Amino acid sequence: MKSFKVVPGSIVAPKGFRTSGVFCDIKRLGTGKGSAKGRKRDLALIVSDVDAVAAGMFTTNQVCAAPVKLCLERLHRSRSRARAIVVNSGNANACTGPQGMADAREMAAFTERALNVPKGSVLVGSTGRIGVLLPMDNVRAGIVDAAVHLGATREHAANAAEAIMTSDTKPKQLALEFSLGGRTVRLGGICKGAGMIQPGMSLDGRRPAALHATMLCFLTTDAAISPPLLRKALEEAVAQSFNRITVDGDMSTNDTVLILANGLAGNPLLRVRDSRFTIFQSALNRVCLELAQMIVQDGEGVSRFVTVRVAGARSTREADLAARAVANSALVKTSWHGGDPNWGRIMDALGYSPARVVEEKVDIGYSAPGARRVLWSVRRGQPTPVPFKELCAAVAPKEFDLHINLNLGRATAVIYAADLTEAYVDFNKGDISDPASLGG
Amino acid sequence: MKSFKVVPGSIVAPKGFRTSGVFCDIKRLGTGKGSAKGRKRDLALIVSDVDAVAAGMFTTNQVCAAPVKLCLERLHRSRSRARAIVVNSGNANACTGPQGMADAREMAAFTERALNVPKGSVLVGSTGRIGVLLPMDNVRAGIVDAAVHLGATREHAANAAEAIMTSDTKPKQLALEFSLGGRTVRLGGICKGAGMIQPGMSLDGRRPAALHATMLCFLTTDAAISPPLLRKALEEAVAQSFNRITVDGDMSTNDTVLILANGLAGNPLLRVRDSRFTIFQSALNRVCLELAQMIVQDGEGVSRFVTVRVAGARSTREADLAARAVANSALVKTSWHGGDPNWGRIMDALGYSPARVVEEKVDIGYSAPGARRVLWSVRRGQPTPVPFKELCAAVAPKEFDLHINLNLGRATAVIYAADLTEAYVDFNKGDISDPASLGG
Numbered sequence: 001m002k003s004f005k006v007v008p009g010s011i012v013a014p015k016g017f018r019t020s021g022v023f024c025d026i027k028r029l030g031t032g033k034g035s036a037k038g039r040k041r042d043l044a045l046i047v048s049d050v051d052a053v054a055a056g057m058f059t060t061n062q063v064c065a066a067p068v069k070l071c072l073e074r075l076h077r078s079r080s081r082a083r084a085i086v087v088n089s090g091n092a093n094a095c096t097g098p099q100g101m102a103d104a105r106e107m108a109a110f111t112e113r114a115l116n117v118p119k120g121s122v123l124v125g126s127t128g129r130i131g132v133l134l135p136m137d138n139v140r141a142g143i144v145d146a147a148v149h150l151g152a153t154r155e156h157a158a159n160a161a162e163a164i165m166t167s168d169t170k171p172k173q174l175a176l177e178f179s180l181g182g183r184t185v186r187l188g189g190i191c192k193g194a195g196m197i198q199p200g201m202s203l204d205g206r207r208p209a210a211l212h213a214t215m216l217c218f219l220t221t222d223a224a225i226s227p228p229l230l231r232k233a234l235e236e237a238v239a240q241s242f243n244r245i246t247v248d249g250d251m252s253t254n255d256t257v258l259i260l261a262n263g264l265a266g267n268p269l270l271r272v273r274d275s276r277f278t279i280f281q282s283a284l285n286r287v288c289l290e291l292a293q294m295i296v297q298d299g300e301g302v303s304r305f306v307t308v309r310v311a312g313a314r315s316t317r318e319a320d321l322a323a324r325a326v327a328n329s330a331l332v333k334t335s336w337h338g339g340d341p342n343w344g345r346i347m348d349a350l351g352y353s354p355a356r357v358v359e360e361k362v363d364i365g366y367s368a369p370g371a372r373r374v375l376w377s378v379r380r381g382q383p384t385p386v387p388f389k390e391l392c393a394a395v396a397p398k399e400f401d402l403h404i405n406l407n408l409g410r411a412t413a414v415i416y417a418a419d420l421t422e423a424y425v426d427f428n429k430g431d432i433s434d435p436a437s438l439g440g
Numbered sequence: 441m442k443s444f445k446v447v448p449g450s451i452v453a454p455k456g457f458r459t460s461g462v463f464c465d466i467k468r469l470g471t472g473k474g475s476a477k478g479r480k481r482d483l484a485l486i487v488s489d490v491d492a493v494a495a496g497m498f499t500t501n502q503v504c505a506a507p508v509k510l511c512l513e514r515l516h517r518s519r520s521r522a523r524a525i526v527v528n529s530g531n532a533n534a535c536t537g538p539q540g541m542a543d544a545r546e547m548a549a550f551t552e553r554a555l556n557v558p559k560g561s562v563l564v565g566s567t568g569r570i571g572v573l574l575p576m577d578n579v580r581a582g583i584v585d586a587a588v589h590l591g592a593t594r595e596h597a598a599n600a601a602e603a604i605m606t607s608d609t610k611p612k613q614l615a616l617e618f619s620l621g622g623r624t625v626r627l628g629g630i631c632k633g634a635g636m637i638q639p640g641m642s643l644d645g646r647r648p649a650a651l652h653a654t655m656l657c658f659l660t661t662d663a664a665i666s667p668p669l670l671r672k673a674l675e676e677a678v679a680q681s682f683n684r685i686t687v688d689g690d691m692s693t694n695d696t697v698l699i700l701a702n703g704l705a706g707n708p709l710l711r712v713r714d715s716r717f718t719i720f721q722s723a724l725n726r727v728c729l730e731l732a733q734m735i736v737q738d739g740e741g742v743s744r745f746v747t748v749r750v751a752g753a754r755s756t757r758e759a760d761l762a763a764r765a766v767a768n769s770a771l772v773k774t775s776w777h778g779g780d781p782n783w784g785r786i787m788d789a790l791g792y793s794p795a796r797v798v799e800e801k802v803d804i805g806y807s808a809p810g811a812r813r814v815l816w817s818v819r820r821g822q823p824t825p826v827p828f829k830e831l832c833a834a835v836a837p838k839e840f841d842l843h844i845n846l847n848l849g850r851a852t853a854v855i856y857a858a859d860l861t862e863a864y865v866d867f868n869k870g871d872i873s874d875p876a877s878l879g880g
Contacts, residue, residue, distance in 0.1 A: 130784025344570025
């Protein structure tokens with residue numbers, strides 16, 4: 001990891017990318033209120049100066065939003081090429097029928113004209129409330145405004161990162177710099193999450209072999225890489241990051257990760273068995289994992305970030321199912337919120353998971369994030385003599401790792417999870433007197 | 441249904457049953473506090489004057505409590521016969537290893553001696569915190585006390601109903617009277633629920649074909665019925681009631697339904713194709729369904745009781761999976777709490793359910809409990825013109841039905857569900873400064 005340097009500028013850190021984020025009132029709050037309240041930026045453009053190789057991973061929800069359908073169609077038709085991405089927050093353009101699909105097409109087409117880029121070269125992302133038509137006049141005005149304000153400074157990237165936020169409390173950005181064949185390559189990303197977060201994305205929107213917010217992530221790189229290899233790299237990175245997080249167990253209609261690779265770094269084209277590809281893959285894995293973790297840490301109402309590490313399962317699929325049962329149990333999540341090292345609830349969740357579990361074999365313990373020293377609360381199904389106070393201290397920090405060993409095999413899985421708090425409930429029950437406040 | 445009359449006395453309404461509920465401090469709160477606070481009754485006995493036919497349905501959680509294992513073993517060995525049931529709250533006797541199993545056996549054996557009934561004729565139920573050994577001195581003292589106080593009045597039944605409660609705010613009881621072959625037969629039950637509620641019980645503890653709190657339910661009847669028929673009747677009744685409720689989606693280690701049928705009504709022995717059996721089955725179905733609904737209505741922190749009715753699925757299994765995805769979605773449940781008729785979240789949950797769903801075919805609507813007139817918010821995937829205010833009014837009551845038609849087939853399913861509230865989170869985060877307050 002020493003070969004990776006964190007650099008500022010996220011999506012405009014790589015050569016040949018410009019971005020912008022503007023306010024165009026997608027939620028129709030009105031602009032005459034005289035105050036900046038609620039005027040968070042809500043439309044972003046991400047543009048490559050030259051034609052780029054593109055790949056995307058999308059929700060496997062059977063009810064998927066118009067922009068997801070459009071991206072799938074366009075990536076197929078363009079043979080994985082794109083020039084730009086237009087993204088709005090505040091409206092998911094999901095469950096919006098034929099008009100929603102027409103609106104997504106118009107968003108893309110209008111952006112193409114505003115940027116003067118070829119037809120079919122713009123991809124679209126949306127996040128926000130489901131079932132409401134996009135205010136297209138506002139969207140068009142936003143695209144014109146965003147096209148005028150494109151740039152490649154940190155501020156431009158920060159504006160775009162803000163524009164894709166919904167209930168996120170802060171923007172999420174990262175970029176790495178590394179060397180490939182003597183050339184300096186950069187890879188950057190922005191993402192958003194907060195609620196409806198348990199993505200299960202695939203390259204084609206079909207259900208992946210493994211299980212499965214709206215989470216959106218947009219990645220850029222100036223690496224030179226072929227379309228099949230970029231798809232392969234993205235699939236691996238997402239499988240280990242965004243597809244391994246859960247805030248509330250709800251998979252969104254809009255989950256999307258898009259990456260553009262414009263080749264301007266001038267590195268020799270990456271090949272599968274090339275050690276340079278390994279470096280690129282590692283960089284992509286790290287950017288995706290760090291961004292995914294930021295989503296959980298900033299999830300709606302989240303007060304604790306817990307990495308659930310299951311080992312000793314009979315298969316990777318069973319390890320995954322066991323970890324997800326624990327990570328999505330309302331009773332386990334509320335005990336984390338209370339700082340209660342309640343291993344009984346963990347045992348209960350393991351027991352009803354579809355994974356094979358033998359009570360008398362289960363170990364449960366805690367460690368600091370990533371640390372090797374585990375404080376075991378349960379060994380072989382039975383409580384250890386570790387005092388309750390020590391266990392409480394282990395689950396008191398804002399971040400800790402939960403270790404579960406089923407001792408039935410060699411398979412492992414990791415899920416990045418959050419607690420369940422009164423703040424989550426309060427946020428998501430919404431305020432029906434103010435429909436604009438109601439989330440996706 | 442006119443043939444059923446609601447009668448008082450629940451489990452002692454049928455002939456030849458006595459019960460009691462006492463306080464024996466299973467949670468070891470101490471008795472020297474000088475106040476009655478926390479001194480809820482915590483041990484119950486249910487006794488038949490004569491040998492009874494018995495059947496049970498138990499959690500299919502792979503991690504199951506000692507009393508569940510003991511009941512399975514005893515029902516098998518006794519060929520479905522029993523005389524009494526001993527139940528404690530405050531401690532689940534789950535994940536307690538060999539000592540826990542020995543304690544469950546001792547509870548049964550001690551009860552046999554206290555009641556002077558044959559060896560092997562007592563069944564055991566427990567609910568409460570997982571992973572703590574039972575305070576056996578207290579349990580024995582409680583059994584002695586309970587044996588002395590047996591009786592058949594309404595007060596006795598109410599004491600037993602209180603003794604099995606954990607976080608329940610009120611006791612849950614019901615008894616029906618009906619006629620079988622000229623004889624008056626009675627069927628009564630008590631139950632408890634509150635949290636860790638999404639039972640998936642089977643007769644043998646193996647996972648049922650369909651999917652799946654601690655919920656406990658104890659039923660008594662003076663009907664004369666054979667063991668196989670009683671098992672068949674219980675399986676059907678539980679499949680339509682307790683196995684169709686969810687409070688928080690967590691299946692417990694201790695879920696148990698037990699029924700004793702002592703034959704003292706003197707009806708002709710029931711047979712499968714007998715219309716009298718149909719009457720008995722209807723009575724059992726109704727008692728189980730009403731008790732199950734009471735569990736959801738009194739679930740931890742519950743402010744709304746929602747009956748999720750899915751129709752038009754390709755198969756019963758898919759209807760069930762679709763209904764459970766909606767009923768267990770954190771976002772749908774918080775929207776119910778907020779009185780928000782958020783159909784987007786319902787669509788989202790349907791879309792990620794394992795059931796086949798086609799967005800353009802889905803209807804979503806609301807009605808009063810059991811009413812036929814449905815106010816449709818979505819038809820064929822698209823919002824209807826019904827004003828938002830009217831939809832809000834439809835989800836404002838404490839109880840309503842949610843109607844979903846997938847329009848893909850003829851299969852249906854019903855799930856009795858609850859909202860997710862700040863009170864649920866607050867209750868379950870517990871208070872680590874007072875380990876006795878921490879729930880199961």
